[in-house]
Amino acid sequence: MLEQYDTFKPVLWDDEAVCLLDQRLLPQQHQYLYCRSVAEVAQAIRDMVVRGAPAIGITAAYGVALAARQRYAESATNWRDNIEADLQQLEGARPTAINLHWAIARMRDRLAGLDGDPFEVLLQEARAIHEEDIAANLKMGKFGASLIVPGSSVLTHCNAGALATGGHGTALGVIRSARADGKLATVYADETRPWLQGARLTAWELLQDQIPVTLVAEGAAAWLMQQGKVQWVIVGSDRIVANGDVANKIGTYSLAVLARQHGVKFMVAAPTSTIDMAVAEGGAIPIEQRDPAELLACGGQRVAAEGATAWNPVFDVTPAQLVDAIVTERGIIERPDSAKLARHMGQHR
Numbered sequence: 001m002l003e004q005y006d007t008f009k010p011v012l013w014d015d016e017a018v019c020l021l022d023q024r025l026l027p028q029q030h031q032y033l034y035c036r037s038v039a040e041v042a043q044a045i046r047d048m049v050v051r052g053a054p055a056i057g058i059t060a061a062y063g064v065a066l067a068a069r070q071r072y073a074e075s076a077t078n079w080r081d082n083i084e085a086d087l088q089q090l091e092g093a094r095p096t097a098i099n100l101h102w103a104i105a106r107m108r109d110r111l112a113g114l115d116g117d118p119f120e121v122l123l124q125e126a127r128a129i130h131e132e133d134i135a136a137n138l139k140m141g142k143f144g145a146s147l148i149v150p151g152s153s154v155l156t157h158c159n160a161g162a163l164a165t166g167g168h169g170t171a172l173g174v175i176r177s178a179r180a181d182g183k184l185a186t187v188y189a190d191e192t193r194p195w196l197q198g199a200r201l202t203a204w205e206l207l208q209d210q211i212p213v214t215l216v217a218e219g220a221a222a223w224l225m226q227q228g229k230v231q232w233v234i235v236g237s238d239r240i241v242a243n244g245d246v247a248n249k250i251g252t253y254s255l256a257v258l259a260r261q262h263g264v265k266f267m268v269a270a271p272t273s274t275i276d277m278a279v280a281e282g283g284a285i286p287i288e289q290r291d292p293a294e295l296l297a298c299g300g301q302r303v304a305a306e307g308a309t310a311w312n313p314v315f316d317v318t319p320a321q322l323v324d325a326i327v328t329e330r331g332i333i334e335r336p337d338s339a340k341l342a343r344h345m346g347q348h349r
């Protein structure tokens with residue numbers, strides 16, 4: 001029997017399963033999918049039942065706890081060797097969001113020194129990752145909001161909200177905090193083809209919080225900026241690398257170019273778990289290509305002419321030079337570059 005869950009919780013643990021709010025069905029349907037095995041968790045990440053870099057990492061962390069319980073029950077002596085295949089299955093679910101790999105690396109480190117049944121300790125670690133993400137988003141929201149002049153209007157892309165994280169959101173966390181500070185005039189969200197995270201998820205999420213939102217087609221972004229209707233573009237990220245280059249939903253790069261052209265500020269909000277200092281520059285970030293059929297359809301209905309093929313990269317890379325500010329839970333990096341990223345990441349170790 002499905003218990004009534006909090007609307008915004010994309011990921012929950014309910015003693016038996018990893019429960020995922022099925023974001024493929026929002027906003028029309030609000031249903032949870034119960035994943036009782038690692039294979040089901042990995043499939044759910046691959047199928048974007050749950051999506052958004054931090055939410056993917058949190059989900060994978062609960063998946064590791066689930067795997068540990070299963071492997072220890074199979075063999076109390078060989079569970080550590082046997083779980084490696086499960087970790088790799090989770091890691092292979094989606095390539096671009098570094099949070100998935102970061103969370104699994106943290107869980108792998110945690111299980112390394114464990115004796116006896118690992119389940120409770122690993123479940124506690126997954127919960128810590130979940131709660132730390134929410135705390136990070138609340139801090140990030142305040143830092144990002146501090147950059148916004150009262151009366152500003154903003155444009156956001158895709159969904160970098162509570163649905164993409166442990167809660168509160170990254171880009172939408174900044175928007176929630178700026179709204180709470182009474183600073184925002186209009187919030188524009190673009191629809192974000194082909195998966196429509198903006199039209200379906202961001203619009204729904206903001207309206208649940210009584211935050212008015214105006215949808216625009218991606219193609220309208222240039223004219224919106226040319227008309228002087230927005231002062232900030234605020235987005236999330238799936239991976240920020242050592243020189244400050246930013247991987248995010250396809251279409252982000254074009255917004256950054258347009259913003260620079262029109263004197264609109266460009267902010268990237270992401271927790272430090274999204275920063276990958278092991279990669280030097282954006283060209284080395286693996287960009288996920290998804291099934292062309294996702295682009296040939298809209299809302300599950302084919303719209304493209306029969307016979308048309310599609311090129312469907314679902315992320316792009318924005319060079320650091322086009323970013324005015326990266327905001328994390330540690331603070332603000334203005335005009336990011338390698339030296340600033342290194343100080344930001346190293347200064348708190």
Ligand SMILES: CSC[C@H]1O[C@H](OP(=O)(O)O)[C@H](O)[C@@H]1O
Nearest residue numbers: 051052053160164236237248249
């Ligand atoms: C807060 S990270 C959200 C990030 O993830 C989205 O991608 P997807 O919906 O494919 O997981 C998009 O890039 C968002 O900015």
